[in-house]
Amino acid sequence: MKARIQLTRLLVAGDVASRRRVSGMCVGVMIGVAILLLLLGASRGIGERTERSTWTLTPYRVPERLTEADLPLEPDTAAALTTSDFYGGRTITVVRIAASDQTTVALPGIDRTPRPGEYFASPALEELIGAAPADQLGDRYGVAAGTIQRSGLEGPDALVVVEGVTVDELLDAGQLGNAASLVSSFVGTRYSSEVYQIIAALGAIAMLVPVLLLIAIVTDLGAAQRAEHIATLRLIGATRPTVAAISALEAAFTAFVGSCFGAVAARLLLPAAARVRVNSGRFYIEDLRLPAALVIGIILATASAATLIAWLRARSGQALIVGSIRDVQERRPRVVSIVPLLGGVILLLMIRAGLWGTRSTGLALVAGLLLVACGLMTAGAMLTAWCARLGQRHARRPETLVACARIARHPRAAFRTVSGMVIAVFLVSVFAVAMTAAVGRPAAVSDDLHLSTATIIVQAGSGENAERVTAGIEQQQEELMGVPGVTGAGVGYAPRATDGTISRVIFSAADARSIGLTVPDGAAGVSLNTDALAAAGESLDLRPTAAPSGGENAAVLLVATDGSAAARERVRTALWNGGHVNPLSTPLTRDEDGNVAAEATENQFAAMAAIGIVIATAISALSLAVATISGILDRRRVFGLLRLTGMRGATLRRIITAETVLPVVVAFLGAVALGVFTGWVTITGLSERSISWPGLWYYGILALCLALVGVAALVAYRVAVRWTDHSATRFE
Numbered sequence: 001m002k003a004r005i006q007l008t009r010l011l012v013a014g015d016v017a018s019r020r021r022v023s024g025m026c027v028g029v030m031i032g033v034a035i036l037l038l039l040l041g042a043s044r045g046i047g048e049r050t051e052r053s054t055w056t057l058t059p060y061r062v063p064e065r066l067t068e069a070d071l072p073l074e075p076d077t078a079a080a081l082t083t084s085d086f087y088g089g090r091t092i093t094v095v096r097i098a099a100s101d102q103t104t105v106a107l108p109g110i111d112r113t114p115r116p117g118e119y120f121a122s123p124a125l126e127e128l129i130g131a132a133p134a135d136q137l138g139d140r141y142g143v144a145a146g147t148i149q150r151s152g153l154e155g156p157d158a159l160v161v162v163e164g165v166t167v168d169e170l171l172d173a174g175q176l177g178n179a180a181s182l183v184s185s186f187v188g189t190r191y192s193s194e195v196y197q198i199i200a201a202l203g204a205i206a207m208l209v210p211v212l213l214l215i216a217i218v219t220d221l222g223a224a225q226r227a228e229h230i231a232t233l234r235l236i237g238a239t240r241p242t243v244a245a246i247s248a249l250e251a252a253f254t255a256f257v258g259s260c261f262g263a264v265a266a267r268l269l270l271p272a273a274a275r276v277r278v279n280s281g282r283f284y285i286e287d288l289r290l291p292a293a294l295v296i297g298i299i300l301a302t303a304s305a306a307t308l309i310a311w312l313r314a315r316s317g318q319a320l321i322v323g324s325i326r327d328v329q330e331r332r333p334r335v336v337s338i339v340p341l342l343g344g345v346i347l348l349l350m351i352r353a354g355l356w357g358t359r360s361t362g363l364a365l366v367a368g369l370l371l372v373a374c375g376l377m378t379a380g381a382m383l384t385a386w387c388a389r390l391g392q393r394h395a396r397r398p399e400t401l402v403a404c405a406r407i408a409r410h411p412r413a414a415f416r417t418v419s420g421m422v423i424a425v426f427l428v429s430v431f432a433v434a435m436t437a438a439v440g441r442p443a444a445v446s447d448d449l450h451l452s453t454a455t456i457i458v459q460a461g462s463g464e465n466a467e468r469v470t471a472g473i474e475q476q477q478e479e480l481m482g483v484p485g486v487t488g489a490g491v492g493y494a495p496r497a498t499d500g501t502i503s504r505v506i507f508s509a510a511d512a513r514s515i516g517l518t519v520p521d522g523a524a525g526v527s528l529n530t531d532a533l534a535a536a537g538e539s540l541d542l543r544p545t546a547a548p549s550g551g552e553n554a555a556v557l558l559v560a561t562d563g564s565a566a567a568r569e570r571v572r573t574a575l576w577n578g579g580h581v582n583p584l585s586t587p588l589t590r591d592e593d594g595n596v597a598a599e600a601t602e603n604q605f606a607a608m609a610a611i612g613i614v615i616a617t618a619i620s621a622l623s624l625a626v627a628t629i630s631g632i633l634d635r636r637r638v639f640g641l642l643r644l645t646g647m648r649g650a651t652l653r654r655i656i657t658a659e660t661v662l663p664v665v666v667a668f669l670g671a672v673a674l675g676v677f678t679g680w681v682t683i684t685g686l687s688e689r690s691i692s693w694p695g696l697w698y699y700g701i702l703a704l705c706l707a708l709v710g711v712a713a714l715v716a717y718r719v720a721v722r723w724t725d726h727s728a729t730r731f732e
Helices: 001-015 017-059 123-131 136-137 166-175 194-235 240-273 292-316 335-353 362-395 400-407 411-435 467-479 509-514 565-578 590-598 601-644 650-688 697-723
Strands: 078-087 092-099 117-121 142-146 158-163 180-183 455-459 486-493 504-507 525-529 543-544 556-560
Touching: 017 078, 017 180, 017 194, 017 292, 078 166, 078 240, 078 486, 078 543, 078 565, 092 166, 092 543, 092 650, 117 123, 123 136, 123 142, 136 362, 136 565, 158 292, 180 556, 194 362, 194 411, 194 601, 335 455, 362 411, 362 543, 362 650, 400 411, 400 650, 411 601, 411 650, 411 697, 455 565, 455 590, 467 486, 467 556, 486 509, 486 565, 504 509, 509 525, 509 650, 525 601, 601 650, 650 697
Parallel strands: 092 158, 117 142
Antiparallel strands: 078 092, 078 180, 117 158, 455 556, 486 504, 486 556, 504 525, 525 543
16 A cells, blocks of 8 residues: 555656646646535525524514504513615615513514614614714614624624514504514524525525536546556556556545645635625625535545546546557447436426426426436537537548547547536526516616606505594605605595505695696696506606595605705605504605615525526636646647648647537537526426516627637647647657
8 A cells, every 4th residue: 555655646746747737636626626615605604694584574474463452462472563664775674573571582683672762773784873864864763772693684784673662653553554463482484485495406506516517627637647647557567456546546635635725715715705795785704604524524525536436437447547548439428328318308397387296396396407407418428429420421621520530439528628618508598597587676767757766655554544544644744844855745645446456646736746746737636657656667647637535545645855865864764753654665766666676585586696607607617728728638649649640730720629619519509498498497387477588698698608618729729739749749
């Protein structure tokens, strides 16, 4: 064993070229393992931080509502109502809670329940309150009683406040349309729904595939050069088990060292990775940090896998033994290699057709995605071999014939060069199509036909006591006229239709003029389309009508401002303190409504998909670079012999270009089609949403991938010319 270790050391560090080769392998493994650890940390951290933040949604999940019959509250019960506020373009989660002095109900991140008039705020919100004028934010929640700790927050940027109120205040809120719940404990969930949990699992698995492929390609980089040394050992009498042991030792050393450095690199990159903004903002660094046992396990697993593969290859006597001395044809890909791809496509079709059932749709989707992704890798060599043999029959140029013959003898090596790019194109297509199902950020049109973006829309509550709701809105209208920056306020009334819907609201002529609406001459009132109140709503469609008779219910309060952010925040503060805000509808302008829509869960997943696209593209570029170098090392002697026989540089360039481009041509369109198909099944199989074609940015990424392939072919040619001059190969 000692002799084998010394011999391995000689092969690894015996000369500059060997040390350079091993260093390249270590760096490649380091990058792959670092990305792998960061992705695993992010996948694990997203679930944990979501669980820390969703305790605020407990009142929505509890069916028992607060009524006067529940008073006084028992010590093990608290009345709570979760609503939202808005400041500076960001949503604030507000938990309003009332409990007895002897309450035993605990809130995550808070050591005690706030008393009426007190509040606990997250550090980010405390910072905002400290920086903003009191009449714009600080006066909304009462007196600060403490800070919500990390265990109750999604991340360092989360804006959360727990406001202590009286039971009567919560009963009043119930009169506006949203009763408080009786809560005995606050518990979070890792995901807002099973659908999003499945999507998160699909995304995590999808990102692992290119990373593992990168590690495999880097390992092959070492195998190509290692073959020369191993062949020499065989020539001087080394047995196959000895060679296998030496190969395994070398692979174990490089994979272990690279993995260790990868773990260190991932640890150093944690602060930068934590700055990536998802949902409410950045991560805590601790969210991305994996347990030490798991990191050690990944290091050992990577080293073990590389060692086992190297040992099996050397033991089986494949190309590692004599491949670099005599060109040995690869074993032909078998038809069975396309079975995983066909299986994945059939499984996805069954899901889409509803033949799979509903209980295990998520697991089936994960299996379908894995089968299609892995099937692309296994079927790619098969398809490449078929196309190469077809090209041999119809080739009209010598270089095309040489390239096709080369690919036909080594379809796996040829496809391996572009496999990273192919899997990236597939994943980018999946993510791009899935992203089209998200609502996105609706853009508010600003012109004379639409409601001004400086007007705040206050939706009236939907409580059963309509008279009280209307009286509260009218009272707010009077109070808001004294707020600095407010230029007018008008109450919109709407007689409800028999089905409870409201299609138009009526303003008196005076109220309409005060908020900047155009009133036809002689009209006592004007009505507008309620859809005009949405961020991307239709035009106002103003129509003359009779003035409100006094028998209608208040539906909306429109508050015109001077357009300044200070005026909007003063209005919200006044509304919040007045106690007549609809708990289900935050007072917002149409512009701000678009910002809130952008915070929807599907948009957050779309943002993560965009991050996945960037990572997949970057990994594919790295894989392509490593595979290109590996391919040149593999074919160095062949190219040198071709040049010794008099082949011109232009002919060699065309051969290399054909060898690089043909596998891409074979798999590129297939990867795009399968990606679009998988994304379509994922969205329509999990929800009622529909998809559309991605935007121009998607086609830009595809063009970038093709451009990278062209650059790889050019680099491969230049390197081949430099490494295959006559002096380098004359010993042949």
